[in-house]
Amino acid sequence: MKPRTPADIDFLAPSHEVAPRLIGLVLLVGGVGGRIVETEAYDREDPASHSFSGPTPRNATMFGPPGHAYVYRSYGIHWCLNFVCREAGHGAGVLIRALEPLSGLDTMRARRGQQDPRLLCSGPGRVCQALAVTRAHDGLPLDRPPFALLAAEDAPAVVTGPRIGISKAVDVPWRFGLSGSRFVSRPFR
DNA sequence: CTTAGGATCGCCT
DNA sequence: GGCGATCCTAAGC
Numbered sequence: 001m002k003p004r005t006p007a008d009i010d011f012l013a014p015s016h017e018v019a020p021r022l023i024g025l026v027l028l029v030g031g032v033g034g035r036i037v038e039t040e041a042y043d044r045e046d047p048a049s050h051s052f053s054g055p056t057p058r059n060a061t062m063f064g065p066p067g068h069a070y071v072y073r074s075y076g077i078h079w080c081l082n083f084v085c086r087e088a089g090h091g092a093g094v095l096i097r098a099l100e101p102l103s104g105l106d107t108m109r110a111r112r113g114q115q116d117p118r119l120l121c122s123g124p125g126r127v128c129q130a131l132a133v134t135r136a137h138d139g140l141p142l143d144r145p146p147f148a149l150l151a152a153e154d155a156p157a158v159v160t161g162p163r164i165g166i167s168k169a170v171d172v173p174w175r176f177g178l179s180g181s182r183f184v185s186r187p188f189r
Numbered sequence: 190c191t192t193a194g195g196a197t198c199g200c201c202t
Numbered sequence: 203g204g205c206g207a208t209c210c211t212a213a214g215c
Contacts, residue, residue, distance in 0.1 A: 040207070048207070058200060075208050076198030082207085095207055125208050165207055 032104030051091030078125030
């Protein structure tokens with residue numbers, strides 16, 4: 001049972017290696033957040049990735065330095081949070097899809113207008129609403145406030161499956177989850 | 190439990 | 203002009 005710490009996360013690694021390593025870590029934004037229980041990897045050579053067709057104004061942060069937040073607007077309504085991976089210029093990232101709420105429950109309930117803890121952070125749009133992540137966080141480093149990554153207590157069991165909500169590369173198994181967690185956005189098969 | 194539709198923004202073809 | 207790395211609500215089985 002070796003503790004997993006933020007220092008164990010090498011953001012220069014490929015996103016499909018970083019994504020499972022993030023499972024179990026605690027993510028806080030302004031002191032509000034919880035345990036990461038679901039992630040998805042996206043990479044430059046990946047038709048489902050925003051970076052597939054090269055840099056644009058929207059995805060510029062994805063081509064910036066690793067270990068920073070890439071935040072984009074989804075469907076004109078929601079915000080989605082990614083961690084940038086690989087070397088600057090590569091264009092890879094990990095989407096944070098769900099948390100197990102641990103800190104700032106009342107704040108998250110108020111922001112979400114939702115009491116059920118299982119519906120506070122179970123989905124990328126919900127995570128950003130509960131943690132108040134917006135375009136203002138795009139490009140910020142993850143090792144300084146308002147962001148914080150805390151160590152996991154043990155080595156979590158990670159399950160994998162196909163990614164959600166995409167129309168290309170639908171069979172690539174780059175979705176990762178904490179085994180048995182009730183806080184994932186959708187069950188793993 | 191499954192499906193369908195609407196909301197609404199920024200970028201791309 | 204089209205289309206999402208989504209979410210919520212409502213209706214149908």
